[in-house]
Amino acid sequence: MGTVTKQHSQINRVTNSSNTVICRKCKSNQVVAIKRGYSFKTMFLVLLSMIAVFFILVLVSILTSPFTGIWTLTALILFLSLPISIFCGFIGRNSLVNGCMNCGNKWIAGKK
Structure with a gap:
């Protein structure tokens, strides 16, 4: 044995x-x-973080004096959040x- x-x-x-x-x-x-392959986790994390930044900027612009630069920045973030998050899903594929x-x-x- x-x-x-x-x-x-x-x-x-x-x-x-x-x-x-x-x-x-x-x-x-x-x-x-x-x-x-494609990382949906990364895509959703980037999308949610950009939407969170959008809401924070909206709250800041409402609480402070009206400033048109913040509104254009928030509109730009909202407009670009989906394409940027889709491209971020391809990182490391x-x-x-x-x-x-x-x-x-x-x-x-x-x-x-």
Whole structure:
């Protein structure tokens, strides 16, 4: 029985020392590289932040004396918020992400 465990530990050392990718969460070797696509999360975060800036500028312009520069700035932010957020969704779409087929854990390739 002792030789079986020695052989098993030697096999584990050999497979771990090679250039195989292992999941950090479940230690499985069933890892695939996935090309990232469009990021809806980034798009919505940028859109919501630009709309929040729009509402803050509207509140500032209402509470202070009327200044036409703030109204043009708020109109510009409202007009450009959707196109800018759509383009921000494309950021990082060609990068590779490692994904474990066993547990579903995902991480960016090359980062520790």
